[in-house]
Amino acid sequence: MGYEKPVPKPNSDTRAFWVGCKDHELRFQKCKECGHVRWPPSVVCPKCYSSETEWIVSKGKGRVYSFVVYHVAFHPAFRDEVPYVTAIVELQEGPHLLTNIVGCKASEIKCDMPVEVLWEDITEEFSLPKFKPV
């Protein structure tokens, strides 16, 4: 049986991120002018409006900024997953990334606890960055 959950829908802004994920790299735009690392991707830096941009690879380490536990499946493919955890991870480089926390019980998760990335290869084309406690 194939992968039944939703898959990413890359556009011209987000494609570089998802291509990076396939290579198991978390790629973010960094402003060459002021150094701000931004997410989601944009043509200009929201801090200084410079369009001079480079892509950097995150170390994949951060902390749980906030998290919730889904007890209801809003999509049939998640019926067997509940309860599952979605979270915002604040990466050391700055961006806040929506993700899942895996590899521990929901009751063990706390805000601000350190986490690191692990990769879930969901299809030929896509890998998802998820996070586990350090």
Added chain:
Amino acid sequence: MNSKQLRDKYSIIGVGYTPQGNVGDRTALSFYVEACVNAILDAGLKKEDIDGLMVYRHFEPLTNDTEITPYLIAQQLGISPHIMAQEANCARGHLVNAIGLLEAGFCNYVLIAYGDNAFSGRRGFLKEATHGEPEGDNEVFGEFGLVANYALAARRGMHIFGMGPKTWREIAVSQRKWANLNPAAMMYKKTLSYEEYDNAKWLVEPFRIYDACPVSDGGRAYIVTSTERARDLKQKPVYIMGIGEYNPSVDVHQSDFMEGPTGAKEAGKIAFTMAGISIDDIDACQVYDCFTYTVELTLQDYGFFRPGEGYDWFKDGRTAPGGDFPVNTSGGLLSEAYFMGLTPLTEGVMQLMNRCGERQLGPKTNTKKPEIILCSDNGGVFQSNSTVILRSS
């Protein structure tokens, strides 16, 4: 901005209701039109008087509904307004924009409306959010919109300030008591106890089902004009004493204000400056309450209590009938019906017009007769706030 000259210069002069809750087999458009007609009749105006029409952003049409546009509503109302607008993406600018048009002389009577058939059309929470991020890229992680979005913010509030279910229970139960006095409320005949709240199923933790508002069928509308024009009309006008709006805009997934201050702080400051009063002068609040946490955080941001001290402020039914600081006296979105920011705003108007029946503030509910009510409308996930201070005439 020299807003003080606008204090009390504009008034709300009529409110339109429709059947609401589980009405069944009606289009969203029909609710818009009925609410608008009733607002015009309530204000004692002729339909030709309406020269401004503003409608809320409409969600994706359900079943075989047509897309809502202001043209369609104007056509069915038989009016040709000078100005029409449809606000998109959860911004909260209708009333500020209406006042701008009145002040500049483009309009004399602006009609503002919302309607939906969300209950009988079984609209979920899924499609209600407007995200800065592509939706599909949230869904890959099993993230499906508003309940979890607000729950994320609530969890951060619990972590930073110790906000949480103890306070939310007070909010849910107190608002239900108001709804039990309001025959039009969806939850009129359903009581809610502390025990029922505590034992309720999780939705998206930390929210239980009673922390989230249900969707509803129905519509709501109101009309704003100059206080000068309002003097000769049918209803006792309700003055717009102060108004402010602020849009932090950042998506909740990137926000660093999950535990506040949200837009309510800045919008509140602007509204209070215009009104020339402080929070000590407020007799009651009507606060947008898509979730219980929204009420706690919004009132915290206005400064009614210090961060994390919400429980002491809400406890012992302080905001319920008979309490000394009524909040969401129709039952609110949680227990009356969902009409976006029109649920709190029109309730503030009706209370100050002294037209609220069994739930009327004053002797009837063993509360203070109100002169000044603060109404608050939040949009997105704390991305937008409009604060309106109303005064009885």
